[in-house]
Amino acid sequence: MPELPEIEVLRRSLVPGLAGQRIVAVEVANRALREPVDGRRLRRLLPGRRIEGLRRRAKYLLIDLDGGLTLVVHLGMSGRLTLAPRGAPREPHEHVTFQLASGRRLRFRDPRRFGLILLAPTDRLASDPHFARLGIEPLEDGFDGSRLAAAARGRRGPIKSFLMDSRMVVGVGNIYANEALFAAGIHPGRSVARLSATRWQRLAEAVVATLARAIAEGGTTLNDFADGVGNPGEFQVALAVYEREGEACRRCGGRVRRAVHAGRSTYYCPACQR
DNA sequence: CGGGCGGCCTGGAGGC
DNA sequence: TGCCTCCAGGCCGCCC
Numbered sequence: 001m002p003e004l005p006e007i008e009v010l011r012r013s014l015v016p017g018l019a020g021q022r023i024v025a026v027e028v029a030n031r032a033l034r035e036p037v038d039g040r041r042l043r044r045l046l047p048g049r050r051i052e053g054l055r056r057r058a059k060y061l062l063i064d065l066d067g068g069l070t071l072v073v074h075l076g077m078s079g080r081l082t083l084a085p086r087g088a089p090r091e092p093h094e095h096v097t098f099q100l101a102s103g104r105r106l107r108f109r110d111p112r113r114f115g116l117i118l119l120a121p122t123d124r125l126a127s128d129p130h131f132a133r134l135g136i137e138p139l140e141d142g143f144d145g146s147r148l149a150a151a152a153r154g155r156r157g158p159i160k161s162f163l164m165d166s167r168m169v170v171g172v173g174n175i176y177a178n179e180a181l182f183a184a185g186i187h188p189g190r191s192v193a194r195l196s197a198t199r200w201q202r203l204a205e206a207v208v209a210t211l212a213r214a215i216a217e218g219g220t221t222l223n224d225f226a227d228g229v230g231n232p233g234e235f236q237v238a239l240a241v242y243e244r245e246g247e248a249c250r251r252c253g254g255r256v257r258r259a260v261h262a263g264r265s266t267y268y269c270p271a272c273q274r
Numbered sequence: 275c276g277g278g279c280g281g282c283c284t285g286g287a288g289g290c
Numbered sequence: 291t292g293c294c295t296c297c298a299g300g301c302c303g304c305c306c
């Protein structure tokens with residue numbers, strides 16, 4: 001489901017129901033996520049804590065708690081984090097549930113269990129192994145073509161793989177890499193070693209514009225994405241190339257093509273992207 | 275060293 | 291209808 005826009009949409013949707021709330025209990029029904037959930041630690045450290053705010057880093061949602069702790073949630077491919085009303089029945093694949101003082105519950109569901117839940121001291125997040133090697137945040141000040149070009153110096157390989165490499169740029173997954181490259185008019189297979197400064201800049205601007213528009217549209221709902229209160233996104237209707245193999249390019253009318261880079265589907269218009 | 279690929283899991287879609 | 295294969299929005303680690 002979730003790339004940067006979906007996590008940002010989720011974050012915003014959860015603020016009203018979570019900010020200032022106290023966690024009163026934690027249940028772990030299934031600890032087998034990408035890394036085992038430390039249920040004992042969660043139950044020992046979370047009850048009684050107040051949620052001070054929600055942040056996002058890359059595709060991680062950061063729930064800051066009083067006492068200097070941060071609850072880190074990653075949705076993987078199929079994770080969902082939603083607020084359920086008091087008394088709502090447990091749902092399938094609901095692996096971790098946080099009971100709130102308001103009576104609502106924050107529940108984490110994840111059929112494929114590629115997600116992640118962990119607790120870390122807020123002031124040590126940056127050096128946590130999950131965060132230490134993350135690259136540039138594309139929606140922060142200073143993100144531009146020259147920073148992208150600098151990160152790519154000495155590297156080889158297709159620009160699409162570079163865009164999706166979280167050590168270089170964070171938050172851009174398969175959907176938005178495809179869409180941003182289309183918006184920039186750059187062929188996804190083009191080597192990072194053969195991109196002019198002008199095109200690096202165009203790409204940076206396309207990444208920002210694509211992510212910002214997707215956030216404004218509430219994210220992309222292909223199968224099952226919904227924000228923290230159940231609203232689906234609308235950006236899927238604006239997708240220019242993703243999952244549109246054989247359909248008409250919205251710009252030139254030619255056929256959208258599919259290829260594979262690093263084992264992932266790549267969609268592009270061979271006429272518009274060079 | 276950096277890039278590419280398989281594997282982790284389950285469910286849904288499509289083919290036969 | 292039912293079974294089988296393939297594929298999926300992320301990420302890590304192994305291999306070359």
